[in-house]
Amino acid sequence: xxxxxxxxxxxxxxxxxxxxxxxxxxxxxxxxxxxxxxxxxxxxxxxxxxxxxxxxxxxxxxxxxxxxxxxxxxxxxxxxxxxxxxxxxxxxxxxxxxxxxxxxxxxxxxxxxxxxxxxxxxxxxxxxxxxxxxxxxxxxxxxxxxxxxxxxxxxxxxxxxxxxxxxxxxxxxxxxxxxxxxxxxxxxxxxxxxxxxxxxxxxxxxxxxxxxxxxxxxxx
Amino acid sequence: xxxxxxxxxxxxxxxxxxxxxxxxxxxxxxxxxxxxxxxxxxxxxxxxxxxxxxxxxxxxxxxxxxxxxxxxxxxxxxxxxxxxxxxxxxxxxxxxxxxxxxxxxxxxxxxxxxxxxxxxxxxxxxxxxxxxxxxxxxxxxxxxxxxxxxxxxxxxxxxxxxxxxxxxxxxxxxxxxxxxxxxxxxxxxxxxxxxxxxxxxxxxxxxxxxxxxxxxxxxxxxxxxxxxxxxxxxxxxxxxxxxxxxxxxxxxxxxxxxxxx
Numbered sequence: 387x388x389x390x391x392x393x394x395x396x397x398x399x400x401x402x403x404x405x406x407x408x409x410x411x412x413x414x415x416x417x418x419x420x421x422x423x424x425x426x427x428x429x430x431x432x433x434x435x436x437x438x439x440x441x442x443x444x445x446x447x448x449x450x451x452x453x454x455x456x457x458x459x460x461x462x463x464x465x466x467x468x469x470x471x472x473x474x475x476x477x478x479x480x481x482x483x484x485x486x487x488x489x490x491x492x493x494x495x496x497x498x499x500x501x502x503x504x505x506x507x508x509x510x511x512x513x514x515x516x517x518x519x520x521x522x523x524x525x526x527x528x529x530x531x532x533x534x535x536x537x538x539x540x541x542x543x544x545x546x547x548x549x550x551x552x553x554x555x556x557x558x559x560x561x562x563x564x565x566x567x568x569x570x571x572x573x574x575x576x577x578x579x580x581x582x583x584x585x586x587x588x589x590x591x592x593x594x595x596x597x598x599x600x601x602x603x604x605x606x
Numbered sequence: 607x608x609x610x611x612x613x614x615x616x617x618x619x620x621x622x623x624x625x626x627x628x629x630x631x632x633x634x635x636x637x638x639x640x641x642x643x644x645x646x647x648x649x650x651x652x653x654x655x656x657x658x659x660x661x662x663x664x665x666x667x668x669x670x671x672x673x674x675x676x677x678x679x680x681x682x683x684x685x686x687x688x689x690x691x692x693x694x695x696x697x698x699x700x701x702x703x704x705x706x707x708x709x710x711x712x713x714x715x716x717x718x719x720x721x722x723x724x725x726x727x728x729x730x731x732x733x734x735x736x737x738x739x740x741x742x743x744x745x746x747x748x749x750x751x752x753x754x755x756x757x758x759x760x761x762x763x764x765x766x767x768x769x770x771x772x773x774x775x776x777x778x779x780x781x782x783x784x785x786x787x788x789x790x791x792x793x794x795x796x797x798x799x800x801x802x803x804x805x806x807x808x809x810x811x812x813x814x815x816x817x818x819x820x821x822x823x824x825x826x827x828x829x830x831x832x833x834x835x836x837x838x839x840x841x842x843x844x845x846x847x848x849x850x851x852x853x854x855x856x857x858x859x860x861x862x863x864x865x866x867x
Contacts, residue, residue, distance in 0.1 A: 398689065439769050460775035472766035476788040485784070486774035530770075537774060 388413040388436070388541060388573060393445035395431055405431045406442075406597045413590065415450070418567050418574045420588030422581075428597040429577045433543050436575070437466050450540060460489070462541075465534030465572075469546045471526040473518035479505065479529050480514040486537035504536040505529075507569075508562060524555035528562070535570060542567070544576040548583055560586045639847060642840045650844035655820055656829055660848065663825040666737065667805040670744035674752035674801035675794055682756025682797075683782065687765060703750035711746055712814025715739075719815075739816035740823055744805035752801040759793030759865060760786070796865035803856040806849060 390411040396404040405428045413419045423429045434440040436447060438459035446455045454462045474482055483504055487497045505511045508528040518526060527547050534542060544563070548556045564587060567574045578584060584591055593601035650656055685697060703711060718724045719734050733739040763786060771781035809827035816823040818832060826849050833841035 434769075437769070437773050439772065459769070459772040460777075462773075464773055466770055466773040468766050468770065470766075472764065472770045474767050474771070474785045474789075476791075477785075485771065485776075489771075489775035489780060533770075533774070 387415045387448075387450055388575065389446075389448040390432070390436070391446045391448065393432070393435060393442045393447070395428075395435060395440065395442050404597055406435075409445070409594070409597070409599055411592055411599060411602075413573055413575060415573050416567075416571050417589050418564070418576065418587055419590040419592065420584040421575060421577045421592045421594060422579060422584055423577075423594035424579060427594040429594055430545055432594070433466070433545050433575070433577055436462075436541075436543055437464055438462055463539050465537065465539035465542045467527070467530045467534050467542070467544045467547050469549055470523075471518075471530035471547075473521075473526055473529060473533075475518060477517075478514065479510060479516050479518075479521075482518070482529055483514075483532045483536055485533060490537065500536055504532040507535075507566070508532045522555075523551040524559060527551060527559060531562070531566065535566060535572075538570075540572055542570075542572050542574045544574065546578055547576070548578070548580070556583070563587060635850065638843060638850070641843045646840055647844040647847055650841050651848055655824065656841070656845060658821050659824045659826050659829045659845075662737065662740070662823075663806060666740045666744055666825060667802045670741050670748050670805045671752075671798045671802035673741070673745050674749040674805075675756075675798040677749050678752035678756040678797050678801070679787070679790075679794060681753050682758075683760050683786070685753075685757050686760035700750060700753055703747045704754070708747065708808065708810030709814060710810075712743060712811035715743060715746065715811060715815040734815065735817040735819070735823060737816075737823060740812050740825060743811035743815045744808045747808060747811065748801035748804040751804050752797040755797040755800050755865070756790075756793060759790050759797070763789055792863040793865050796860045796863045799856050799860045799863075803853055803860075806852060806856075 388411070390409060390413075393406055393409045394404060395406040396402055409428075409432060411421075421429055421432070431440065435442050438454070438457060438461075441456060446453055448454065449462060449464070459466075474485065477485065480501055484497045484501045487500060492500070501514070502511065505514055508531050510525060510528045510532060513521065513525060513529070518529070521529065527550075531547070547563070548559055551559065560583065563574070563576070576583070576587060589604065591601070591603040592599055593603075651660070681700070685693070685700070706714075716734065719728050728734065731738055733742055767785050767789070768781040771785045772778070776784065807827060809831065812823070812825060813828060813831070818824060818828045820832070824832065826845055829845045830842045830849075833839070833845065
């Protein structure tokens with residue numbers, strides 16, 4: 387369960403316009419929600435606040451009942467997949483996927499088996515020793531997804547994960563995202579400006595406009 | 607760009623300005639290179655004093671470049687990634703060594719090491735008129751160039767991978783060490799190379815703070831000045847040619863990294 391309660395944020399600097407104004411959203415556990423909005427509507431900023439990469443000016447964030455408004459990003463149980471995957475440029479796919487486990491000081495043997503399992507799940511098992519530079523857009527997103535899921539987060543935040551891939555790859559990734567959400571039983575918040583993605587994936591849809599929630603729809 | 611547009615008077619004028627400037631430089635270098643015979647150049651460069659100055663230059667430039675990189679990486683990262691009160695002021699202050707006349711930097715160094723704080727440092731590590739002083743004089747200016755380069759490097763690296771690392775449980779220092787630092791390797795090399803090249807040409811602060819004592823604190827720019835001041839033009843030209851050759855190698859190395867400086 388994600389509870390976004392009256393969140394507001396304005397960039398520093400005199401006369402800056404508010405990016406988020408009094409945003410409140412409640413996302414039920416194990417649901418797939420889609421957050422829509424035009425470029426500049428505040429979607430990414432809201433994800434950054436959820437991740438703990440940005441502190442809100444006002445309001446609070448609760449995850450599974452716990453107030454995490456000012457908790458560090460690594461202590462929120464959130465998996466984050468940015469738009470282009472944001473893979474680590476010098477690490478192999480194996481090292482990328484195992485990164486979160488290594489930071490948690492998981493034994494090496496356990497890391498190896500978890501990495502192989504996560505990579506197989508998202509279909510990048512044959513790419514483990516490759517560097518990100520040689521991967522296609524779809525492969526990069528799959529690796530980013532495995533990297534986020536391997537640490538077993540309770541929430542997965544996806545920031546336009548299909549924006550940089552072609553339509554055919556999008557279809558494959560939509561199926562994969564739906565499958566991952568069901569098999570892992572996690573709460574997903576997927577940011578997009580594509581109606582096609584929203585209808586193909588979401589159960590709940592939220593729309594941001596000029597930093598305010600203007601619409602909340604149940605799709606299925 | 608179509609060929610018709612390329613041939614327009616505007617582009618031809620810009621091409622002439624660029625060719626004129628570059629041509630002037632090539633003419634200067636060619637004139638210097640042909641001023642004396644290769645035999646004479648080799649003879650000068652193999653003399654005891656110039657060999658000492660060459661080795662001292664290579665050693666001090668390497669140490670000051672390493673020190674500059676050690677300072678430039680954290681400072682460049684801080685200035686690139688964080689905004690804090692006074693950020694613009696600190697940013698401008700970091701460029702002071704770049705805009706100050708080099709001789710003034712030498713005088714500031716000399717005066718600082720006469721103060722109580724400077725005196726304490728001097729007691730532990732004698733710097734004024736020593737090889738250590740050569741390194742400090744080179745470092746204070748070279749580091750400013752290295753910081754500017756590193757800041758540029760970090761500005762061009764997306765912060766997203768670091769942010770993902772934070773969500774995966776990394777601390778800010780772990781994200782920096784595991785994600786950002788490895789991705790900025792070529793930038794660090796470029797920054798160190800720029801600092802090295804800058805140190806090689808540093809004359810004013812070295813002369814004022816470390817002196818120009820033969821076989822002690824004499825580095826290559828000092829050799830050129832010493833030769834020139836007593837009318838030994840061939841010696842000055844030979845050392846200048848050596849410095850040009852070294853600078854070209856450093857420039858090629860920096861360009862090979864693909865980093866902007």
